[in-house]
Amino acid sequence: MESSVEANGRIARISAHLFPPNSQVEDGSALSRGDCRAKGGAPGFKVAIVGAAGGIGQPLAMLMKMNPLVSVLHLYDVVNAPGVTADISHMDTGAVVRGFLGQPQLESALTGIDLVIIPAGVPRKPGMTRDDLFKINAGIVRTICEGIAKACPKAIVNLISNPVNSTVPIAAEVFKKAGTYDPKRLLGVTMLDVVRANTFVAEVLGLDPREVDVPVVGGHAGVTILPLLSQVKPPCSFTKEETEYLTNRIQNGGTEVVEAKAGAGSATLSMAYAAVKFADACLRGLRGDAGVVECAFVASEVTELPFFATKVRLGRGGAEEIYQLGPLNEYERVGLEKAKTELAASIQKGVSFIKK
Numbered sequence: 511m512e513s514s515v516e517a518n519g520r521i522a523r524i525s526a527h528l529f530p531p532n533s534q535v536e537d538g539s540a541l542s543r544g545d546c547r548a549k550g551g552a553p554g555f556k557v558a559i560v561g562a563a564g565g566i567g568q569p570l571a572m573l574m575k576m577n578p579l580v581s582v583l584h585l586y587d588v589v590n591a592p593g594v595t596a597d598i599s600h601m602d603t604g605a606v607v608r609g610f611l612g613q614p615q616l617e618s619a620l621t622g623i624d625l626v627i628i629p630a631g632v633p634r635k636p637g638m639t640r641d642d643l644f645k646i647n648a649g650i651v652r653t654i655c656e657g658i659a660k661a662c663p664k665a666i667v668n669l670i671s672n673p674v675n676s677t678v679p680i681a682a683e684v685f686k687k688a689g690t691y692d693p694k695r696l697l698g699v700t701m702l703d704v705v706r707a708n709t710f711v712a713e714v715l716g717l718d719p720r721e722v723d724v725p726v727v728g729g730h731a732g733v734t735i736l737p738l739l740s741q742v743k744p745p746c747s748f749t750k751e752e753t754e755y756l757t758n759r760i761q762n763g764g765t766e767v768v769e770a771k772a773g774a775g776s777a778t779l780s781m782a783y784a785a786v787k788f789a790d791a792c793l794r795g796l797r798g799d800a801g802v803v804e805c806a807f808v809a810s811e812v813t814e815l816p817f818f819a820t821k822v823r824l825g826r827g828g829a830e831e832i833y834q835l836g837p838l839n840e841y842e843r844v845g846l847e848k849a850k851t852e853l854a855a856s857i858q859k860g861v862s863f864i865k866k
């Protein structure tokens with residue numbers, strides 16, 4: 511049996527981890543156990559979720575706590591971070607969880623982080639476009655990116671906050687201003703479009719969605735979401751009606767959820783799933799795995815626009831290779847022109863928000 515001295519020593523050691531400088535203390539006992547165990551635990555990556563107490567943030571935090579590639583998980587929000595942190599930290603998985611609340615703790619939340627996932631900001635209500643969120647979310651993304659530039663300028667950034675077509679250019683401008691911009695490390699998350707496309711296409715083909723791979727390019731709003739149905743794997747063909755049905759459903763998947771939730775927000779659970787799928791790919795890339803390829807909205811020379819979503823190869827430096835669009839059919843070529851017109855305006859709006 512342990513002596514009380516040994517037990518006290520261990521408790522003292524636990525307490526030292528209970529109150530790390532500038533971090534939340536409400537979840538102390540849970541933090542301490544995680545820290546102790548992590549000392550002998552497997553190495554992994556340090557991940558921060560910014561907006562961790564939100565509709566996406568909470569299930570995303572839960573799923574990242576289950577990811578074996580994560581050794582440390584920082585949960586930051588301007589509200590409710592202590593509660594979410596205490597809750598998540600009781601999960602008996604390897605990652606150590608620490609919570610951070612409010613602007614004064616943003617830099618501590620980001621220090622030493624390898625991958626920052628940002629689902630912070632307001633979601634849509636029925637009748638709104640993603641662009642209607644610009645007014646509030648542009649400023650939120652600017653503040654968070656200023657924190658990243660100071661505290662973890664080399665981190666990979668997965669930006670979820672809408673409108674992604676504008677928030678990614680905002681982030682790029684903030685990083686340029688700070689002198690820390692590395693285009694390969696800034697990735698707008700369009701994975702939910704791919705997840706939806708795989709699901710809806712599998713339904714039409716009568717396949718398991720896990721067997722289906724649909725590239726979705728362009729951006730992340732309405733007509734800028736361009737599924738390349740001519741490039742679906744396994745190879746298949748669609749009638750004109752099927753192509754129109756699938757393209758519309760994929761482009762309006764977000765609105766379908768917004769309307770079904772009837773004022774209670776937008777996609778959160780499927781988004782958390784998609785975000786984790788994408789973050790896991792980024793972490794495998796960081797680890798040096800070969801052949802990690804996913805779609806993302808990145809700085810690009812694939813079209814004349816400065817940002818565009820295509821398949822990218824993820825590696826130690828982020829999006830290390832950006833793939834060309836490949837052969838498009840006539841329907842997709844028309845869709846591409848529409849997508850580019852809207853995207854150009856959204857990108858410009860984001861750039862001017864910082865450059866004004």
Ligand SMILES: NC(=O)C1=CN([C@@H]2O[C@H](COP(=O)(O)OP(=O)(O)OC[C@H]3O[C@@H](n4cnc5c(N)ncnc54)[C@H](O)[C@@H]3O)[C@@H](O)[C@H]2O)C=CC1
Binds near residue numbers: 561589629653699702
């Ligand atoms: N890229 C994509 O495919 C998708 C993007 N989204 C977007 O993700 C964002 C979040 O959506 P939900 O989680 O449903 O919203 P939510 O309102 O449930 O959660 C947002 C969280 O962000 C926090 N927050 C606000 N200002 C912050 C700041 N300055 N720093 C840190 N945290 C801050 C809030 O306190 C809240 O906890 C929205 O902009 C939404 O449109 C949603 C679904 C898919």
Ligand SMILES: O=C([O-])CC(=O)C(=O)O
Binds near residue numbers: 640
């Ligand atoms: O539709 C929204 O507002 C949220 C979103 O981006 C999506 O679900 O794709």
